Amino acid sequence: KQEVTQIPAALSVPEGENLVLNCSFTDSAIYNLQWFRQDPGKGLTSLLLIQSSQREQTSGRLNASLDKSSGRSTLYIAASQPGDSATYLCAVLYNQGGKLIFGQGTELSVKP
């Protein structure tokens, strides 16, 4: 069964800290992997998309890596800010045009 797991479920850090969010998937034959951010009561905002042939993607203070052989992806956030507080979701696509399989998310709180 294709499953996506995110650890930890919740994380609280002081402002300025660098942090890593983890995502693991059971089937390594992915098409791509996407990281989203969701603020309370809002929709999902796409942060980074990594194609299966790529190892990492960067956008500003965010860096996502992909290791298909181990079934893992990490989202690195540098110099965290209170505005980064949100739930971060990892999702895997196995087929073009197919459904995304989501993890349960990591709820991040960055304290001033």
Next chain:
Amino acid sequence: NAGVTQTPKFRVLKTGQSMTLLCAQDMNHEYMYWYRQDPGMGLRLIHYSVGEGTTAKGEVPDGYNVSRLKKQNFLLGLESAAPSQTSVYFCASTGQILNEQFFGPGTRLTVL
């Protein structure tokens, strides 16, 4: 470029009533999706469409119907609403090249 829009944003129904949720995208995307998000259950796919005039069932299709008469629109219908359909509904779309999914802001539905 509005991206993915959803109407309405909020709705309260009584058991047995019907309604239609509208999703529209202006990115010329082929693929469109309807998800529901519930606490502790994550995001679950209801129905999806791989092109104009096509629809397919997702994980939790019972009690819902969909139509994709125009490429830019994807409608989700509830024929006879039940309290178990109280949820937040998200629409998403993706193009054929990158397969990056973009989400709408959501519709919060309460069925009494």
